[in-house]
Amino acid sequence: MVNILLLSHGPFCEGLLASLEMIAGPQKNIQALQLHAGQSPDDYRDKVDEALVALRGETMVFIDLKGGTPYNTAGFLKSKYSFDLITGMNLPMLISVLTMRTEESSVAELSKIALDPLNAGIELINLSENGGKKHAKLSLNKD
Template identity: 75%
Template sequence: MVNILLLSHGPFCEGLLASLQMIVGPQKQIYAIQLHPGQSPDDYRDKISDVLAEMVGDTIVFCDIKGGTPYNSAGFLKNKYSFTLITGMNLPMLISVATVRNEKTTVKELTNIALDKMSAGIELINLSLGGERKHAKLSLNKNR
């Protein structure tokens, strides 16, 4: 199974992981490492390196924003470890990836799912009076 590592400024990645597991259930081989306020980039990079060193098999690293310390730390570690790096992580993206990830899915398949525009979860919703009333549907069971 493809490993997943979530990196962010502050507890964002840990919150995403907790929310993901609330929605789709417990997940194996998903880790979150937050950058704490005042933590040095070297110390943060060492923590990421320790986790990557323990991972066996393919890995996708998700970061909150491009150009920040989590992203730069992962980019630096690409010289030592092999993984796919995706920035701009969000909950809809992780739900899409987690619901199809199994022992047979590949990094390429999961990357394509993560980068699909349907995984962005960004949409303008018009809730003005007189607008059409529709309920959003979030179901992991596609037969419903």
């Protein structure tokens, strides 16, 4: 099974993992590793290095944004390990990847899913379109 490592500034990656497991259930072969405020880049690189060693096998690394310490850390370690590095991680993207991940899935297949524009999760919702004010239904109650 393809391993997944989530990296971010602060607890964003841990929150994403918690939300993901709330929606999709407990997951195997996935880990989140945040960069703590004040943590040195060298210390963070050592932690990510340890995580990559422990994962063993095909791996995808998801990053919150391109250009920061988590991204630079993964970019540096890419010379030592083989993994796909994907920036801009978000909940719709991870749900799509994890619900399609099987024992037979490859990193290439899952990376294609992650990069599908439909997984960006960004759209403008106009609830008042087509006449009058409408409200989103927030529950299954009839009220």
